[in-house]
Amino acid sequence: xxxxxxxxxxxxxxxxxxxxxxxxLNTPDAQELAQHCLEDLDATFASRVARGDILVAGRNFGxxxxxxxAPRAIKTCxxxxxxxxxxxxxxxxxxxxxxxxxxxxxxxxxxxRAGDAVAVDFDTGVITDETTGRTFRSxxxxxxxxxLIAAGGLAAFWRARK
Amino acid sequence: MAQTMTQKILAAHAGKEEVRAGELILxxxxxxxGNDITTPVAIGEFPKFGRAHVFDRTKIxxxxxxxxxxxxxxxxxxCAAMRAFAREQGIVHYFEVGHDCGIxxxxxxxxxxxxxxDLVIGADSHTCTYGALGAFATGVxxxxxxxxxxxxxxxxxxxxxxRVVLTGRPRRWVGxxxxxxxxxxxxxxxxxxxxxxxxxxxxxxxxxxxxxxxxANMAIxxxxxxxxxxxxxxxxxYLAAHxxxxxxxxxxxxDAGYARTIKIDLGALEPLVAFPHLPSNVRPVRDAAGLPIxxxxxxxxxxxxxxxLRLAAAALRGRTVAPGVRCIVIPATQKIWLAALEEGLxxxxxxxxxxxxxxxxxxxxxxxxxxxxxxxxxxxxxxxNFVGRMGHVESEVYLASPAVAAASAVAGALALPE
Numbered sequence: 001x002x003x004x005x006x007x008x009x010x011x012x013x014x015x016x017x018x019x020x021x022x023x024x025l026n027t028p029d030a031q032e033l034a035q036h037c038l039e040d041l042d043a044t045f046a047s048r049v050a051r052g053d054i055l056v057a058g059r060n061f062g063x064x065x066x067x068x069x070a071p072r073a074i075k076t077c078x079x080x081x082x083x084x085x086x087x088x089x090x091x092x093x094x095x096x097x098x099x100x101x102x103x104x105x106x107x108x109x110x111x112x113r114a115g116d117a118v119a120v121d122f123d124t125g126v127i128t129d130e131t132t133g134r135t136f137r138s139x140x141x142x143x144x145x146x147x148l149i150a151a152g153g154l155a156a157f158w159r160a161r162k
Numbered sequence: 163m164a165q166t167m168t169q170k171i172l173a174a175h176a177g178k179e180e181v182r183a184g185e186l187i188l189x190x191x192x193x194x195x196g197n198d199i200t201t202p203v204a205i206g207e208f209p210k211f212g213r214a215h216v217f218d219r220t221k222i223x224x225x226x227x228x229x230x231x232x233x234x235x236x237x238x239x240x241c242a243a244m245r246a247f248a249r250e251q252g253i254v255h256y257f258e259v260g261h262d263c264g265i266x267x268x269x270x271x272x273x274x275x276x277x278x279x280d281l282v283i284g285a286d287s288h289t290c291t292y293g294a295l296g297a298f299a300t301g302v303x304x305x306x307x308x309x310x311x312x313x314x315x316x317x318x319x320x321x322x323x324x325r326v327v328l329t330g331r332p333r334r335w336v337g338x339x340x341x342x343x344x345x346x347x348x349x350x351x352x353x354x355x356x357x358x359x360x361x362x363x364x365x366x367x368x369x370x371x372x373x374x375x376x377x378a379n380m381a382i383x384x385x386x387x388x389x390x391x392x393x394x395x396x397x398x399x400y401l402a403a404h405x406x407x408x409x410x411x412x413x414x415x416x417d418a419g420y421a422r423t424i425k426i427d428l429g430a431l432e433p434l435v436a437f438p439h440l441p442s443n444v445r446p447v448r449d450a451a452g453l454p455i456x457x458x459x460x461x462x463x464x465x466x467x468x469x470x471l472r473l474a475a476a477a478l479r480g481r482t483v484a485p486g487v488r489c490i491v492i493p494a495t496q497k498i499w500l501a502a503l504e505e506g507l508x509x510x511x512x513x514x515x516x517x518x519x520x521x522x523x524x525x526x527x528x529x530x531x532x533x534x535x536x537x538x539x540x541x542x543x544x545x546x547n548f549v550g551r552m553g554h555v556e557s558e559v560y561l562a563s564p565a566v567a568a569a570s571a572v573a574g575a576l577a578l579p580e
Contacts (some may be wrong), residue, residue, distance in 0.1 A: 026199075065527070088355065094305065102481050
């Protein structure tokens with residue numbers, strides 16, 4: 001599977017409170033959550049993001065609250081992949097469970113600039129910054145997680161296994 | 163091969179002799195927890211796992227606490243959805259506002275629903291609180307909660323661990339909050355990412371259960387998968403007093419491998435405060451005293467227990483809240499609220515000019531009951547001080563102990579308890 005889109009770049013420790021502030025957690029509706037995605041970090045993000053765009057961030061992306069509303073908001077607003085230097089563990093788990101593609105790659109996270117055209121090939125783990133021509137290699141997921149990702153999330157994976 | 167305490171609990175629940183860090187396992191669950199924010203999403207996912215009924219209606223706990231008592235129509239709708247699911251599935255441990263309810267992580271130990279050696283997942287990041295009871299407990303998302311409710315088991319990546327050796331005895335006005343803030347300040351908000359924090363050493367005996375709950379609660383603020391304490395007499399006495407099942411005691415092997423060992427002399431700690439906007443921005447209160455504040459919040463799953471309220475009342479010492487400062491006290495559960503009433507603590511708070519709230523997570527996550535305006539500053543005994551956490555993106559939260567929070571309310575500024 002390959003995705004490509006324009007990069008939106010943020011820093012370290014992007015927490016789930018700024019990804020989806022608690023004042024919007026009075027609904028489980030992903031469409032409604034998506035309208036407020038990243039609102040407390042970048043109030044213009046939700047209106048600027050286009051389908052397929054890629055979110056790039058530094059260390060410990062998605063730290064804090066376990067709210068699955070965060071990856072759901074990111075996925076539903078059209079983001080095709082999150083590239084970060086590292087992910088907080090609950091966010092990492094939630095993203096795989098709901099079928100939001102994520103890639104851990106410190107080099108790509110440090111080099112990609114806002115607005116760059118970026119492509120990610122999940123089969124090879126290669127990230128290409130098409131604007132600068134640079135390529136980066138991410139660590140492949142363990143086989144179990146590759147199956148989980150290929151199934152599109154935990155529920156589909158679980159049903160297929162049983 | 164030598165194992166950590168956490169690894170032994172995971173191995174026992176995966177039906178294995180031993181597990182290694184990094185290994186992926188399927189493990190059986192003793193308890194699955196959800197609240198009024200995370201459960202509605204899990205209810206939506208539940209049918210996708212292919213079973214009509216939960217795996218065991220006695221092993222699921224549903225707690226309306228975040229936006230309950232209902233803060234608005236949408237919150238009421240979420241609570242109603244959880245209540246209906248609980249009825250339909252015959253969930254035994256559904257708790258109703260008033261009656262016997264409260265903030266989930268104060269409530270479950272109080273109800274004896276977690277014992278040493280248990281494996282607990284909760285769709286709330288502070289589920290790691292139960293590590294204070296010698297259980298493996300970790301926060302997950304709503305899809306994991308749905309999977310857990312459906313199958314009674316789920317996948318885990320076995321964590322490595324950091325050993326935190328505690329020695330000495332804390333001085334007056336120093337407690338669990340200062341211990342965990344010190345540790346987070348030392349290792350950073352991702353210092354224990356994907357790892358366990360295993361607390362050990364002779365200093366453990368000097369910590370009351372309420373201190374241990376506070377410490378384990380904020381393990382997630384260092385990125386940890388779980389925080390865990392050894393099972394000692396204090397822990398056994400707590401479990402027995404709360405009617406928990408007999409403890410299943412696991413202890414780390416003496417030669418277990420740890421990524422690193424951190425030593426903390428409890429006697430050398432002083433009252434600390436975490437400045438905005440990360441729990442790792444820790445400074446001694448004495449270096450920050452005098453910073454003017456608008457609000458104080460004493461409560462939450464981190465510091466809303468009876469021991470915390472007693473400490474806050476002691477720091478107030480009959481004085482009153484400074485003019486212009488709002489001091490909001492939130493006993494974490496109905497039982498704690500009632501005990502605080504009977505001890506006269508609530509009357510002391512009210513007479514001092516505090517407002518006493520019913521149990522709720524409320525302002526901790528910027529829900530309601532104490533939201534901050536732009537430019538406002540709050541000293542809170544809660545767990546996170548991220549941008550916008552308690553309200554406006556230009557508001558500020560300073561994390562501290564109940565003693566520092568109460569002293570600050572009196573001073574109208576960040577202050578040391580005297």
